[in-house]
Amino acid sequence: MISWLRYLGRSGLSFFERLGRGNLFLFYILLGLPTLILRFRLVIQQLYVVGVLSLLIIIVSGLFVGMVLGLQGYNTLVDFGAEESLGVMVALSLVRELGPVVAALLFAGRAGSALTAEIGLMKATEQLSGMEMMAVDPMSRVIAPRFMAGIISMPLLAAIFSAVGVMGGYFVGVGLLGVDTGAFWSQMQDKISWSDDILNGVIKSIVFGVVATWIAVFEGYDAIPTSEGVSRATTRTVVHTSLAILSVDFVLTALMFE
């Protein structure tokens, strides 16, 4: 019992210690951001690695999620004779919820884990230490550009996910199930508002971008510099990011759409 309490206390302490380190780390990244403006080329390189290389999985998943939404939505709506609202339903689900959330989860699996592994390996092979000794601050040279690239990519990826998803819903709803094209698009246009739905979706995905990339670069930087340490950090990135995204999503949704 005592040892159990001690274990609990110790893991609690180490959790808060990590949280503290993570926050300090974020602070140093933010300090490194201003100099990045002068060296935007570094961010652009990372945009390719973090953003462009995640495109395929985002597009394919978006398409399938949209198609499933089309099928499921049609089956529900047709009972009420409201299948004309299929466009609204698909688009709302995607823009408000599934676009930001699923894109962020996929991002954690594709780009986040890669970021953690890359930074962790750079640490394990002393590349980060080596940079420090060359008087190059890894915080502003390695971490900050990746962080920035993640934050820029996330809303774009979420938007692409939603757009492709709407196309998927359209194929299934209009193409296969015979919903009226005009109704599909016009209802969507009527019912979805820029300020409520789209803006909130974008805000969500920016927040998710910060959370996902922060966790990914922190786990890499904080990894135990051995191959085992790096592989564990990579797993932690995916698990922690997924949990963080889902819980932050709940909070944001409660605040935005009460």
Added chain:
Amino acid sequence: MSDNNKDTPLIEIRNLHFSRGGRKIFDGVDLDILRGKITAIMGPSGSGKTTLLRLIGGQLKPASGTINVDRHNVPELSHRELYKLRKRMGMLFQSGALLTDLNVFENVAFPVREHTKFPESMIRTLVLMKLEAVGLRGARDLMPNELSGGMARRVALARAIALDPMMIMYDEPFTGQDPISMGVLVQLIRLLNDALNMTSVVVSHDVQETMTIADYIYVISEGKVIGHGSPEQLNKSDSSWVKQFIHGMPDGPVPFHYPAKDYLEDLISGTG
């Protein structure tokens, strides 16, 4: 310039204390590294040689004591001052620490691109000169994973001297090298030290190679300097610690066993 005063040591360490995970790594170390000389720091594995280099480079902070590098007390420097000082220090890591996503040329060019605004033609000339100095001008297009261990270390050396530092620290430059690349490295360290008028610090546990190139040697063990002097002086030393290390005797004042409770008691107790 008074900074280049030949008489003061480039690095002056006084009463250095440092612990890691509750273990004392340094317990009152004093040492001087003279300008223009090759100073070796020897000691068994785990005696804190790499740690010492990291303390000199400001990557770790000592619990107490001063580490003066060219009259700057490293532990007290601000981030900015430390980075300014590091531009004048080179360090060769055990692994080479080359950037794995850049080829040989770009690795050597890296510090130049980061710290100067030289035009591309000048960077090319500079990088090729440094690569020529380590004999790897022909390897400029290779990626780090295509290099042998010895070549990687030489590329890292070319990178470390790219900005003509005042000093260079070598972490175990000979470990894991075949006899030929070992010979090449020994020669290069001497050559660069004399030709570029640098100060070199070589950390090693390879007694023979180190004895052949060092001008002065410190032997550390269990957190203390247990002997120092020129190679000849150390060879003649009658300290049993120094003798054990220089002649590679398995047991002596430096114990073969990691500290543990009594062997018999340990076997009988049956737990832990």
